[in-house]
Amino acid sequence: GAGVSQSPSNKVTEKGKDVELRCDPISGHTALYWYRQRLGQGLEFLIYFQGNSAPDKSGLPSDRFSAERTGESVSTLTIQRTQQEDSAVYLCASSLGLREKLFFGSGTQLSVL
């Protein structure tokens, strides 16, 4: 596609429910990143995938968070048993490889009530 696509753009959920966020990277991009951004804050690294290598999960804040990527295409970020502190914009980015510039999607605004 022309750019990184994320869906949904907005998600409102109730505390305790599970949510799944989707990211479609730019075709041919081997690296894919997930970040979280709370209101007025910087980007918090969550996880990245690079080709067939094991993902770097060092930024996932708890075991309620998990992510998967199918080959070098779509990725899903799953948050189980959502909490109010999970409310944030979740940003996905892809790049041609590690240590290259990132192309960001427009993000998913998650609101946990």
Added chain:
Amino acid sequence: SQQGEEDPQALSIQEGENATMNCSYKTSINNLQWYRQNSGRGLVHLILIRSNEREKHSGRLRVTLDTSKKSSSLLITASRAADTASYFCATDGGTSYGKLTFGQGTILTVHP
């Protein structure tokens, strides 16, 4: 832990003036990147500077890197109201290969 830290947190200038934002980091890096964000959603890449480079230009943007001081600066010359946005530096290095760590950002407001 935070790698890049921007300074100042907020900057307000008039159109036509230059804007300078600074970024400091703690560990050795492979490269440093600057991004721009409008309205709290997707970021747009501006410039990437590698650790063996000292200065790069792109249009009205000039980025410098001083690895001895572990700092970088972004200069926007002849600013325009459309430059109003948040600007972030991001560093790639330290112990995590490929992990790009962002700072808290500088909010730039350019008044017409």
